Amino acid sequence: MAERVQxxxxxxxxxxxxxxxxxxxxxxxxxxxxxHAGTSVHSRAAGQNWRTMELFHWAGIDREVLEVSPRASQGLRITVATSLAGRVLHRLMNDGSEFDVSTSTTMPAGMAGQDVVEPILLAHAEKAGARVRFxxxxxxLVQDDDGVTATLRHRDSGEETVVHADYVVAADGGRSGIRARLGIGTTxxxxxxxxxxxxxxxxxxxRVQAGVTDLFYLQHGDFTAGLVNTDLPDRYVFxxxxxxxKGESPADFTHDRLVSMIRAATDLPQLEPEIVWTGSWEIAARLADxxxxxxxxxxxxxxxxxxxxxxxxxxxxxxxxxxxxWKLAAVLRGEAGPALLDTYEAERKPIARMIIDTSLHNMKQRMHPGLDVSGIGEPEDMLNAILGFRYRSTAVLTEEPDDGSRVEDINAPTGRPGFRAPGLASTVDLLGQSWVLLGTDDGWTSAATEAGIDCHVVKDELFASRYGLSRGGASLVRPDGVVAWRAKEPVNDPAGELRRVLDAVLSR
Ligand SMILES: Cc1cc2nc3c(=O)[nH]c(=O)nc-3n(C[C@H](O)[C@H](O)[C@H](O)COP(=O)(O)OP(=O)(O)OC[C@H]3O[C@@H](n4cnc5c(N)ncnc54)[C@H](O)[C@@H]3O)c2cc1C
Known part of the structure; x- marks a missing residue:
């Protein structure tokens, strides 16, 4: 009989x-x-932005992640140069103090590699009750109106098992077999x-500044390359x-050739680097349809x-x-209608588009001046994309007039629905666990209780101004810390208003 999971x-x-x-x-x-037999062995994605750390904070793992990324608090330097001691073409970042996000969040950023973050996620997922099989x-995979039937194969024993799931999350990477199986194209x-x-x-x-993340984009006469230090002393990624x-393949890069390239990149002709791992990958900009x-x-x-x-x-x-x-959980619990699940694409796809376009423009500036970006969308300021992003979907009641913007300036947060609720010292720990109503006074408490959601009264003026509320106003914040709706002023029938709003944003 098939195993059943939600x-x-x-x-x-x-x-x-x-x-x-x-x-x-x-x-x-x-x-x-x-x-695979375990989590990633390569540090690949080194870096947790402030939004990721906010999510990690709400999941109770932010401290552990910071502990494994000692460079985080020290700063980030990004340099485009001909070699480590060569000509500096641009200094994109001096020490990270260029990143002032204090108006938008109290969270620090992390610099931990994927190899150390994945085990933390895994341990906490299992502790919370997830079953994980390597x-x-x-x-x-086949699906019908009732669910998805998946066939799993153990790679050692070859044993096949069948699982019946209500939903499937396909997190199977850039070459997603599930995406191909579903016939979803990419552009x-x-x-x-x-x-x-x-x-x-x-x-x-x-040559490299210790204690900070020191990232170089090298435009050497003989090659272009990235070079960065890691959390381990004397360990680098080139x-x-x-x-x-031009007919090149990874196999052409012999040990001796790599050693001489590293010597040229570092301007240390006598260096004897010990190469501990090599791999190759393709840089692409692809969005699923x-x-x-x-x-x-x-x-x-x-x-x-x-x-x-x-x-x-x-x-x-x-x-x-x-x-x-959070959306699947709300639907599975019966708190939300199934249409809430349509908001996943409506909200996350425009973010993906914006990140791809902005990263492509960065790529032209840092590595490939010849890259044709004429058909690509305009870039956004990356800090605004990370912390000032905007969701538009039925899970948000957009206020009129709508200025049509994709992001807002994180130094001037407005508290409008669709944007991240500014993470203030007084609010950050009230958010991120469930739906919550943040009010400026007690007027909303009984309405929230009647609607079955938490209500907190926050009396400091900073809260009212950053969330754009007058006295008697309130903001409804989703479990992901995004404002779903707000009443800037007091309303006549708070309980009725809140009920109508929750029914709308939860598609019930
Ligand atoms: C060199 C490099 C540097 C990077 N630097 C950064 C960075 O600084 N910051 C950043 O944010 N991102 C960075 N990235 C990108 C980042 O690594 C990826 O975006 C991220 O790993 C994506 O995570 P994922 O879970 O979607 O996919 P993956 O990490 O690719 O995980 C997919 C998993 O699915 C498994 N899988 C596939 N098919 C099946 C199947 N049929 N059954 C069971 N399992 C399956 C795979 O084995 C794999 O473990 C970098 C990537 C590279 C290569």
């Missing part, structure tokens, strides 16, 4: 593990399967460039481009692949996972 998550990367953790925390019965791959630019990833140990002395169109097919939802790289120039691939995978989790 949600089957396929893939235990950042997207799948985030979905698993947030689903399990909501009490959903979740099974996660991953074809060496287990999905090999088939965008494939193979923008090809990179090697070379992890090496060496003493680079003062990522040179290679060009298949749909994020949903029936009961299956694409998250993370399965839904979009963005160039790394912006560092948002892993961060948006976490955001996707958290988003689909």
């Amino acid at each position: 949600v089957l998550v396929v893939g235990a990367g950042l997207g799948g593990l985030s979905a698993s953790l947030f689903l399990a925390r909501e009490g959903v019965d979740v099974l996660t399967v991953e074809r 060496r287990t791959e999905l090999t088939d 965008g630019l494939d193979a923008l460039s090809h990179c090697l990833g070379v992890v090496f140990d060496a003493d680079l002395g003062d 990522a040179p481009d290679y060009f298949p169109e 749909r994020f949903r097919a029936g009961r299956v939802f694409l998250v993370g790289d399965a839904a979009k692949v963005t160039p790394p120039t912006g560092g948002q691939g892993g961060n948006t995978a976490v955001g996707d996972g958290a988003d689909i989790a």
